[in-house]
Amino acid sequence: MSEVNNEAVTVSVMNQLPDASIQGESPLFHADLASVAKKGPKTGGVTFKEEALMGQITLRLNAENADQLSAAEKALGVALPTQPLTSVVEGDVSVRWISPDEWLVVVPGLKAFEVETALHAELSGHYQVVNISGGWTIYKLSGANVVDVLKKSTIVDVHPSKFPVGKVVTTTFAKSGAIIRRSGESEFELVVRRSFADYLWLWIQDASREYGLVVQA
Amino acid sequence: MQHYSGFGLLKHSFSHHENWQRVWRNPTPKKKYDVIIVGGGGHGLATAYYLAKQFGVTNVAVIEKGFLGGGNTARNTTIVRSNYLWDESAHLYEHAMKLWEGLSQDLNYNVMFSQRGCLNLGHTLQDMRDIERRVNANRLNGIDGEVLDAKQVNEIVPILDCSGNARYPVMGASWQPRAGVARHDAVAWGFARGADMHGVDLIQQTEVVDFIIEDGTVTGVKTDRYGDIMADKVGCVVAGHSGYMAAKAGFELPLESHPLQALVSEPIKPILDTVVMSNHVHGYASQSDKGDLVIGAGIDSYVGYGQRGSYPTIEHTIQAIVEMFPIFSRVRMNRQWGGIVDTCPDACPIISKTPVKNLFFNCGWGTGGFKATPGSGHVFAASLAKGEMHEMAEPFSMFRFHNGALIDEHGAAGVAH
Amino acid sequence: MFYIYCPYCGEHREEEEFHNQGQAHIERPADPDSCSDEEWGNYMFFRKNPRGLHHEIWVHAAGCRKFFNVTRHTVTYEIKEVYKMGEQPKVVAE
């Protein structure tokens, strides 16, 4: 627990993770994907994996403020993508453009607090850093039919000419929403809200049934 | 005067139906009327009918830019009920309901008013609280109503999924047995015929392009076809186009015109004998005498005069219908259409004087106008005849949006309707 | 169903991602306390509701969550212009 003080902003920041002896439970923890993976098919048109317990940080700042941009870059080790709907990946840090003044920073779960602290240390002026790691999880969908499943689920155009690798789109997904990023030719990452995780998991199983769904633990 | 009856039909069949009289004249307008009604929809025609028949004002013209009853009267889902929450609206809709109950006979025109009852389903605890509150209020206001549990609902509509397996299981419903449906076109035609019989001039295919206003008082209207037509009083009953007409008279109204969509299935044999509505699952249905399932969709969020809305609204409605009535999954949707509904912030109408003297507006019925047709026409006619608002119309003044005396009927108005 | 250009995301998206927020360019009175009931009622409830060009606010609710203005024809439903909050429309009714 610490209070971050810099010239203009005073906010409360805390390391929210317990020590390693306490296991975190991701939103799909109860679905026991390890067993599903073991029992389920090994080949199919769509592969699903929950990237559980990642660190997720919302970063808000003024993209026209060069100082803030460079401060963020310093803290993250990578420049914020300021082009709408783009993302950057550098090592174990990825940053998704969410809106002109908002980014989603994804790091390994254990690194979240460190990054959070670093951002506070570097940034000044009007900005917001919020650790939202518990509120979201990441679904990785891949395979030959991944586009077919996405076309059933989201209204954005996922054709490679319109949705190249690296593009990020926040949109509807079935009757919920997702931050969708194309991470490979036939690979997408969906950042989804915890409370909708079960619904979306059910949806994905249903939508991919005709292609065969492979679950990876 | 030509009286309609089964005997008349038989008589005319011997002359090959060649001698039926016109249902209404096609007159050339006079230079001046006591009252001009702008808008020949159900409400406007009902106003003219009651003005002439009951209030003795027969020097009346109804000026309609298209054909009679061609707007929302022709596009609604024909539901008639009076189970509104607040006293003011409950009294108004119940006044209409009482008129509905003798309307075919009064008009000598069968409007096919079918009192098959209406269920408003509850799917959450709050729904049930609201239902209980509304039914209690209805009963104390002299309006029939019951609160049913899921089992009783299922007895009335066995094809409704009342199992606990639904995403939002049916917990109960309010039930108004006197509610029902009517043949929408016939309502306009019946009122038109009745008004015409009492001397009202029905001027079709004539658009009122402006009001003639002198010193803050309306003295007539400008039309595209017949030039200026003068009047002592003007009642504007143009539903979705009210904002447009108000702008001509120099004021704004507290309303917006939105698309409201509806759809029908192909006709099927009788299977749904009541009106079933669900605010929560968000759909409602009844079955017409022709066999179509008549299904109302939600209102689109934007201002739109295109008589069409957005497709997801239709999709959500059909999801709701299939959710409520899983057996309809294989039945097919035939046609969809849209109306333009003028909606007030409190989901209640405006029956009101305006900033212009002798210019009265009756509008803002939103998604619920059809059911009020005779009542709306009657109180508006009374107000126009006297030049003072009828006591039932009084609470519906447009100026309530200044003083704050709103009558919030969003709950009872529901999905649409 | 509309296909709306989000000026922040820089591409067209389906109407399902957006919410309509009503007439644009209605300013909250600077000093509400000095408003009459009529003025306050006009601010809250009275609308242009035009049959023709309409300036309205939409929010990219399921996307970037930014509010922006749209000039749309309310009969043909054509979108004539999209512009950010604080900007004035270039396309206006004659």
Add this chain to the structure above:
Amino acid sequence: MSQKNRLQNGGRIDRSQPLTFTYNGKKFEGFAGDTLASALLANGVDIIGRSFKYSRPRGIVAAGAEEPNAIMQLGATEATQVPNVRATQQELFSGLVSGSTNGWPSVDNDVMGLVGKFGGKMMPPGFYYKTFMYPQSMWETYEKVIRKAAGLGRSPNEYDPDIYDKVNQHADVVVVGAGPSGLIAALTAARGGARVIIADEQNEFGGSLLSSKESIDGKAAHAWIADVVKELEANDNVMVLPRSTVNGYHDHNFLTIHERLTDHIADRAPNGQVRQRYHRVRTKWVILATGAHERPLVFGNNDVPGCMVANAISTYINRYGVVPGKELVLMTTNDNAYHTAIDWHDAGRKVQAIVDTRQNPEGELVKAARDRGITVIAGSAVIDVHGGKRVNGVSVASINEDGSKITGSVKKLSADTVASSGGWSPVIHLSCHTGSKPVWNEDVLGFLPGKTVQKQLTAGAINGTFNTAGAFEEGKKAGLEALSNLDLNAVEVAIPATIDVKESKAMALFHVPHTKPTSQAPKQFVDYQNDVTAAGIELACREGFESIEHVKRYTAMGFGTDQGKLGNINGMAVAAKILNKSIPETGTTIFRPNYTPITFGAIAGRDCGALFDPERYSAMHKWHLEHGAKFEDVGQWKRPWYFPKAGESMQQSLDRECLATRESIGILDASTLGKIDIQGKDAREFLGRIYSNAWAKLPVGKCRYGLMLKEDGMVFDDGVTSCLAENHFLMTTTSGGAATVLNWLELYHQTEWPELEVYFTSVTDHWATMTISGPNSRKLLEELIDSDVDVSKDSFKFMDWKPMTVAGVPARVFRISFTGELSFEINVQANYGMHVWKKLFEHGEKYNLTPYGTETMHILRAEKGFIIAGQDTDGSVHPYDLGMGWAVSMNKPFSFIGKRGMQREDCVRAERKQMVGIKTIDPNVVLPEGAQGVFDPTAPIPMPMVGHVSSSYWSACLGRSVALGFVKGGLDKMGEKVYYPLVDGRIVEAEICSPIFLDPKGERQNV
């Protein structure tokens, strides 16, 4: 019966694949490639239904989507019933079970037919408006009879076993229709690199080419079609969709396509397969190549089975190898229909005569017919048809040049089939869907697509270009235009060679005259499905229904499942004639989606059943499930409602949960509360503007309850907001209101006060929230936190918050209370919520830690008089109505949202309904929530009501009922009586009291 009308050779059917099917209980055989209609015709089935009003026998008249009569009930099992399938569009499969939709006891011998015959005279249009009125009480009985007679097919009464799917598509060009123009258009666009979807409602591409013997590039048309389809299918950028109807054209070029994947295979989709798929398509350009429908002519008894549209007969002959009769009379206004007589003749059957309404027909086709020895009777018309269940002859008479009068004597000809053609109506339906008004074209004698704001191109017969060569040209042109509009380069596409047949001018004739006036002539049908006749339309006009929309509504013309595809234009012509107007003066014809009917299930897609609406779960949901919770739907959340133990009633559970909480300790999963992280130097200022109370001085470490109002002053949400740091707040909202509140904050920030430096981020899902409440809650908390954290009464006060570690997990703990008890709201990162929750139970067992749900929460708060926004508020109450003036700070410098609104005239009047406590005189009576209060229960109905009960419970802790509700002027009426007349007849007497029933001084939470 064998397939007596089947030709030995020809057509697109596979004679090596016989298929058995059932119609009206009888078994028949057809071939793969047949439609149900072609198979029925092959078997010589004449009557396929009875008409809806007059119960006249009806046969198949068309071969496609325009068919009005052959409306079938399909389905081998109850669950797979489908009503109203057009036999002309249903592909035959082995085991298909079909039946007529009307006719009793059977279509062949129908009792109602007699009624129709004699009673029909009494059923002109609108007859029901003119009768059944007296006595009033009889209407319900009349109505039952009317309803029973209507309705065509029936709904299944079992649940649908099939699944449906929906796919979102994006394209550069969607080509609607795969006839000659559509195929070339798609080919052009595809070669140019556009992303193309081409959809056609039929199983085979080719459109009009499938119905003719025309050769393309010197080879059979189907060979050319196969080549084009092959090229399209090989192109990754092209989606080829057969059996796919483009049903709706919506704004901004959004189309819906209904693809039938298994309806041609079986009744029910093979295991696991999707029955129908719905494509929602956004496209940059649309090319409508939808073709045209041939119009039948309107003449006497033109509905007797055996009367067909000319081109349909050609289709049956050329595509299905079926000649639906022996002796043909063709009546035509144009050259094109001569094809039908020639096809008939070439199939080896007799053409009795071609009756041409024109005085001097002379085109290449006329010559070709004459060369075959076919009699052409010029300047004449078929004015009447003879026969009951099948045509057995026709009456022919000569007519004048404009077709308005009979000029000669009537001659009878024998025939079993009457083909008629009044020309072609372009299929403009889709172009109308977005509000574009069609335009009449005198040369085409039909409506063409009107002006549109959509990005729409058209090609082929939809433009009135009815010859194949022209269709190819226009298809290519549209394809190239689309490419150019898309900034793609033009490509070379060779126009295939066709043999151009010169046609002479057609005659504008729709309604064939009779020797008698229309009203006395035999019935001349315009709209078969709704039994609308020319006489009916004339009557409507005579009665003053002069607008075509009135005519349609009065007669029901065009309101069938075919939406007037065959009849509307003829009907307009009949109306125009009697009104002495031209067709365009009479009006126009507007079509709305759907082009043809679509299965509800397909539109619902997967969004029904378990996927109808998301169920949202908290991090502890599984625990609740395992512990027998009953759930309440709160928004999309599934919240535990109560936790019954075995054998407990709901009330028993609630009593136990309430008592345990007040006596020891209860726990609530409060994770669903909306939570918004607010940061920025102006956060405080912003809160002051958005809440009704003051925030300027809330110190770090403190929490405060706030009411959020709309500009009208009415409460719409509430919650506790905590000051985490000087510029950092955590706002909570109601569970159902979270999204609305966040949008509200953003709305005001982005549109009104962008100068305020503040950011909002939803953290609802990030924090798992659990509230322990009750006298032992501190003890329990102390067991789970580090010993150096002081949570004692004085150092961790009511409305304080503190960071601490709970059960090893870093937490923010808020000492706030919604029960009136000593309470701690523990917030931990949601991935650790379950861990902490379980630890609390491990340690809480000795205190009888009791999980409770929303119902107990409601009871406990009601005992304390705390409101639930949305239950005790309904958008019409301001803070003073709630007796919560303490939560309004009128002196704040900024005029907060709601301040001005709540001071309007009506909001400050006396006698507003105000929230109070309601104590029933009989403590055992629990008022129903929603009961309406009155001051005088003896007043007559309508009885003046003074306010309703918004919350009401049995309080186990107090041993009596408690209720909150509204009473007019209630705050000044403490101790006075109010009565509640209930639905069951009881009148419950109650006393108006303070809403705080328990611990009015708040001592229990200050321990």
